[in-house]
Amino acid sequence: MKGKSLLFGLCLCLWTSLGWGQRVIEVPWYETTNTYMFDIIKMELTDEATIITGQVKYFPNEWFRVVGRTVLRGESGKEYKLLKAEGIKLNEQVFLPESGQMTFQLYFEPVDAGEKKVDYVEGNHETDWRIGGIVLDEKPQKLEKESDCLIRGKVLGHPSSYRLVLMGYYDDNRIQEPYAIIPVRNGKFEYLCKLGESKMYWLVFTDELAKSSYRPVSFFIEPGEVEITIQPEDAYTDSETRGKEVNEQYQRYQQLREEQFHFSTIYRQYDSLSEPALYYTPRALELHELMSQNYENKQKSDSLDAIYQQLKKENKECTPQAIALNEKYKNLRKEEQKWKEGYMEKYPSVATYFLLMDDLRHWVDYRVHGFPEELEILSFKDLPRLENMYYTIYKPMFPKHSYTELIATMLQSLKQIEVGGHYIDFTAPDFEGNPVTLSEQIKGKVALIDLWASWCGPCRRSSKSMIPVYEKYKSKGFTIVGVAREKTVQTAKAAALQDGYPWLNLVELNDAGNIWFKYCVGNSGGGTFLVDQEGKILTISPTAEDVERILEKMLK
Numbered sequence: 001m002k003g004k005s006l007l008f009g010l011c012l013c014l015w016t017s018l019g020w021g022q023r024v025i026e027v028p029w030y031e032t033t034n035t036y037m038f039d040i041i042k043m044e045l046t047d048e049a050t051i052i053t054g055q056v057k058y059f060p061n062e063w064f065r066v067v068g069r070t071v072l073r074g075e076s077g078k079e080y081k082l083l084k085a086e087g088i089k090l091n092e093q094v095f096l097p098e099s100g101q102m103t104f105q106l107y108f109e110p111v112d113a114g115e116k117k118v119d120y121v122e123g124n125h126e127t128d129w130r131i132g133g134i135v136l137d138e139k140p141q142k143l144e145k146e147s148d149c150l151i152r153g154k155v156l157g158h159p160s161s162y163r164l165v166l167m168g169y170y171d172d173n174r175i176q177e178p179y180a181i182i183p184v185r186n187g188k189f190e191y192l193c194k195l196g197e198s199k200m201y202w203l204v205f206t207d208e209l210a211k212s213s214y215r216p217v218s219f220f221i222e223p224g225e226v227e228i229t230i231q232p233e234d235a236y237t238d239s240e241t242r243g244k245e246v247n248e249q250y251q252r253y254q255q256l257r258e259e260q261f262h263f264s265t266i267y268r269q270y271d272s273l274s275e276p277a278l279y280y281t282p283r284a285l286e287l288h289e290l291m292s293q294n295y296e297n298k299q300k301s302d303s304l305d306a307i308y309q310q311l312k313k314e315n316k317e318c319t320p321q322a323i324a325l326n327e328k329y330k331n332l333r334k335e336e337q338k339w340k341e342g343y344m345e346k347y348p349s350v351a352t353y354f355l356l357m358d359d360l361r362h363w364v365d366y367r368v369h370g371f372p373e374e375l376e377i378l379s380f381k382d383l384p385r386l387e388n389m390y391y392t393i394y395k396p397m398f399p400k401h402s403y404t405e406l407i408a409t410m411l412q413s414l415k416q417i418e419v420g421g422h423y424i425d426f427t428a429p430d431f432e433g434n435p436v437t438l439s440e441q442i443k444g445k446v447a448l449i450d451l452w453a454s455w456c457g458p459c460r461r462s463s464k465s466m467i468p469v470y471e472k473y474k475s476k477g478f479t480i481v482g483v484a485r486e487k488t489v490q491t492a493k494a495a496a497l498q499d500g501y502p503w504l505n506l507v508e509l510n511d512a513g514n515i516w517f518k519y520c521v522g523n524s525g526g527g528t529f530l531v532d533q534e535g536k537i538l539t540i541s542p543t544a545e546d547v548e549r550i551l552e553k554m555l556k
Contacts, residue, residue: 025042032131060098067091070120074117081109165206170202220250353394364522445533479504
């Protein structure tokens with residue numbers, strides 16, 4: 001957990017006394033979890049047992065299993081065994097119904113009265129469910145300093161969503177730990193945090209994170225109270241935020257944007273085409289089905305994808321209604337982008353500084369792999385204008401804000417990470433924790449900088465394809481340095497061992513060194529960069545055949 005900058009929260013003492021030694025804790029606080037599909041929504045502490053009401057919420061027909069070896073482990077080190085389950089069978093696959101959710105009870109040995117926290121521990125394997133720091137004795141906290149921020153909120157709709165994750169804006173939950181996991185009780189939540197500076201953050205429901213399909217609530221943490229109303233899933237408007245100066249500035253911008261461009265009307269029109277047959281042509285739907293059926297067959301999948309890309313080029317992917325609406329939306333976004341740049345220039349504030357940073361972040365994220373369709377409104381021709389705005393307005397106005405240093409890194413990356421540019425040096429630990437500097441490993445050699453991740457299938461396929469090239473040219477002045485983007489060293493070690501990489505591999509834990517960001521692949525699993533003996537980038541994302549062809553010429 002990122003506990004250095006934010007407190008563990010405003011713990012409201014919401015347990016109900018039922019008698020001597022008997023308590024009920026609704027949606028208990030906890031500190032860490034390695035699963036968002038499973039949640040503890042109630043704990044009953046009695047003299048006979050500790051009863052956990054668990055909820056699994058995921059895709060219909062997916063299965064889960066609760067193993068009989070699961071224990072509750074107290075701060076004392078004592079373990080409390082799982083006695084029985086109601087609503088499911090232990091040690092057996094349980095398939096989720098069409099609703100995608102299931103509730104059940106787990107009975108453990110009674111927890112000693114002296115325990116303040118317990119961990120839910122299924123086992124020692126990385127895929128075993130583990131929830132750490134479940135709080136049994138909650139203490140309320142109060143605003144102590146003027147710089148503290150108290151987040152109060154209510155949730156409309158979402159009846160089976162019991163927990164929110166507080167995360168940095170655009171943090172990737174596959175790599176980065178959240179700042180806090182906040183319980184939602186009776187449709188309300190509260191959280192107290194210590195403020196470093198006013199910045200944009202996200203609140204996301206844990207069950208939506210589990211499915212990797214979520215609609216984050218964006219807001220600024222700032223001194224004082226921030227009130228948030230989270231709208232139902234089908235609402236066309238964003239969640240409401242009321243706070244002090246920075247949130248008010250941002251809400252004003254959002255209000256003017258809607259008044260100017262009426263995006264909510266466009267979203268309603270898109271909803272009218274929500275049926276696939278209304279949005280996609282029959283041929284596109286046919287290809288969708290074939291790609292789904294052949295997902296694990298790479299050769300067939302690649303062939304179908306090529307056909308689909310050709311369909312898009314011929315403008316035969318979407319129905320006439322969808323094409324017209326997409327064109328309308330694209331033109332509106334272009335107008336909005338120009339208006340936004342004028343607004344940022346005319347009304348500089350922390351809120352508009354965020355808008356500037358966010359625009360530049362899109363360029364950095366997609367510099368290597370290209371803009372997705374929804375961001376094709378952006379053009380690198382606009383970069384000098386935003387760069388000038390940064391240097392003449394925002395950097396002098398906010399010299400010590402973290403966005404200032406972040407944007408400086410962005411601009412450096414955008415200028416260097418291209419064919420003909422120079423690689424950016426960095427230091428990262430190897431699998432044993434020893435710091436390694438890239439430049440010291442590749443000095444005087446042709447090198448492939450291989451950024452990958454255990455969870456990125458295309459990255460690992462690319463890396464494995466380089467093994468024969470490495471073996472052939474490693475004695476002739478060629479090397480590879482890999483860097484794995486992970487939450488733990490263990491996942492990187494296991495993947496590297498499984499794939500058989502013979503070269504040096506480092507690990508980027510929780511984006512500590514911003515390496516992916518510096519190399520303009522922040523929104524992906526990775527990328528590869530071939531550099532010459534002087535550090536000049538020769539090519540980006542080359543195939544093994546591309547690398548061998550270049551090495552054949554350079555290392556004769």
